Amino acid sequence: MKPIIIQKGWAKVRIYECPLRRGDEEYMTYIISWYIGKKRMRRGMASLRLAKKEANTIAEQLADGSATTAEITQKELQHYRKCENLLNGVPLMRAVKYFIEHNPKEIKAPRFNDLIDEFLENRKTTPGFISKKLKIMRDHLNRYGSKYNWPINLIGPKHIEEYIEELPLSRLNRLKHRESIFAFLKYARQRGYLTV
Secondary structure, three states: OOOEEEEEOOEEEEEEEEEEEEOOEEEEEEEEEEEEOOEEEEEEEOOHHHHHHHHHHHHHHHHHOOOOOOOOOHHHHHHHHHHHHHHOOOOHHHHHHHHHHHOHHHHHOOEHHHHHHHHHHHHHOOOOOOHHHHHHHHHHHHHHHHHOOOEHHHOOHHHHHHHHHHOOOOHHHHHHHHHHHHHHHHHHHHOOOOOO
């Protein structure tokens, strides 16, 4: 059986049906599976109704950022420390509020994931475009968007190049990812979402 996918915004939670055998009797259990960062999380439920209810709750928590683990990666910690040093003692929340207050256009910009479907629909109408490539582009964009669903105007070439270099893929596959993301940004620029 294919998994049931519960999605809220960018967040996806899957439910798998798994038979369990105890003696001569077989029971059905439902495994909820999701990711927080790179860590796979799982939880078992006795009924599909309970599993769907729990999956909805988890998806909502993932989408609004309230689902976390106690772990923080070394890279995330280094990034946080750099921000602290740059602020020279100013509390991070105060700096964020100041930024939002003084940069309303950047805050109102659509997020990366919000434009993926629009971009791919546009690509379908491009003469000579192959539908197989559409699926590949969707995979590339979803992979990037699952990690960096930022406002579109905060994403720049330097950041993308760093992301591409970190991908654990062959050079050719990294180039294909790069091509998909830059085609997406070109579309965003043509539509007026990006000014640079």
